Amino acid sequence: MPEMTYLEAIRQALWQEMKRDERVFLLGEDIGVYGGAFGLTHGMLDEFGPERVRETPISEATIVATAVGASLLGMRPVAEIMFMDFVLLALDQIANQAAKMRFMFGGRTSVPIVVRMPGGSGTGAASQHSQSLESILMHFPGLKVVNPSTPYDAKGLMLASIRDPNPVCFVEHKVLYKTKGEVPEDDYMIPIGVAEVKRAGRDITVVANNIMVMKTLHIAERLAQDGIEVEVIDPRTLLPLDTETIINSVTKTGRLLVVHEACQTGGWAGEVIASVVGSPAFDYLDTPVRRLGGRDIPIPYNRGLEKFAIPQDADIEAEIRMMVAGKV
């Protein structure tokens, strides 16, 4: 199986789907010759031409609205929001319009759009280019929020997102773009709304998304040498959230830690925890459930400060050791 980066996997999904389905087109800022701010759409203008790789003015709200309007006439637009932070400029079109149209109109239409948006810190881009806003997007019924952590998942989830009849926010992570993994050339879909146990273990369940999946898997290998077996679950989709997989895991391990980069207050960890403690898994809990989110601060510019604004390997490791030792 060929190895490629997370960024290349998403590009391959877009490329293959545009070859397969002429209704699919891209729109966004600088996605043509420039290839997008991160080069994800590099080469696509040459392949598909300016009509289907449509460069737009810096008008995020109307970029998303254009996708919405075109979808009503049977198109399958994939809009790029250059940095996830800018999605706030388009939130009316996502939350008040796309998410609600099917419902408000009594099920007589649907809005099959994908809005791609890279989030996350770690690039020195400071407070307005580094946020993890996926939790906000979970609050709008009608949306789906997809958040892959591996190249394999990224491709499969992108193909599933484009083919989904609902509006999908496809949350990418800038730091993951260069990570590599095996990705089949074939057409395959990862189902939306299905979590994956990335590593099986008996002692503690850690639910994490995007870069925190990688960090936790790395730590889990180290802890295994000390006899601590960590089960790592990647929800892959935050809305709808696959609580069943998480609850089953916690029933087995008796411990739950949720790790995310997004600010802790109001972060999606709260949703996971509430689902678990409100389920029969509560009776199997050996320790209080815990969450480890980003600090409740805007992401700072300075390299050292930026790093410590979000959970680090040592924080995750210490938290797991403490919980497994029953010292919470």
Added chain:
Amino acid sequence: MAKPKVKEINTQADFDERVRRLELSDETLIGLYRTMCTVRHFEYTADRLYAAGKVHGTMHLSAGQEAVAAGTRLALQPDDYLINHHRGHGHFIAKGADVNLMMAEFLGKDTGFNHGRGGSMHIADFQSNNLGANGIVGGGIPQAVGVGLALQMQRRKEICVCIFGDGASNEGVFHEALNMASLWKLPILYICENNKYGMSMDVERVVAKLPIAQRAEAYGIPWSTVDGNAVVEVYEAIKEAADHVRAGNGPYFVEALTYRYFGHSKSDRNLYRSKEEIEDWKQNRDPIMRFTKHLLQAEVLNEEQAREVDAQAEQVILKAVEFAEASPEPDLSTLMDYIYA
């Protein structure tokens, strides 16, 4: 760029000349009259139903603005797409929406266009390319860019008509959308229905430079203004604009000056305008009254025939009320339906 002056009250000679030049048959003129009467009856009936406690939510009535809806529709093709604003009953009726299903939706019934999920503010009829009204002021304006883009990419002949009020022209997306529509030469006809007030705010207090339509010039979009209470003039202005758009020349912007009789919504106590002002519009500039006078003088119909058309329109609306009242409420077990496709 043409900047026709708005003549508030046209003369019979103007009217006759225009009807001749535009080759409007008596049948067409009577059709316009019928549409306007139907809208007027729908709106006054809606108000009565509200007063009788039969309406759960709010409503935005367009009585006084009927000429914009009727004149616009006549200038369009049946399969053109419509993106509408929250005060949209008139445009829906003019586009041919089933008033039974509209009234049922207004009363929140399961038989309504939206199965009772949307109400007055969100009526849509996808089968007739009516893509819905919007509860967010200006929310539909940028969506029209997508509709226009899809029409262009699919090499289709229909155009997208995007209608909004004076207030919406101060939203940021208005400017984003006009820019993009012009850049891409999209088949979009923008109609700003300026009824003088955004809720309570006089347009002169919130728009730095009038007319609103001149804002289109900044984006290279041709524009015109028209007396929105003169139905044949509306038709002429919209026809000219629609022809331009349909010929592939990109968007066009028409501002229709009109006036709403009812308050903004049910909470409005009309504190921001005088009774005299409202009466002046009703007595001297009412679109149906003016049109009726012209039709009588031109002998397109006589008084009895005019009353007959109006009575027929009223019957259509009363039947719609009967249909709506007899319709079932949505079953509570369907609460979670229609969220995801």
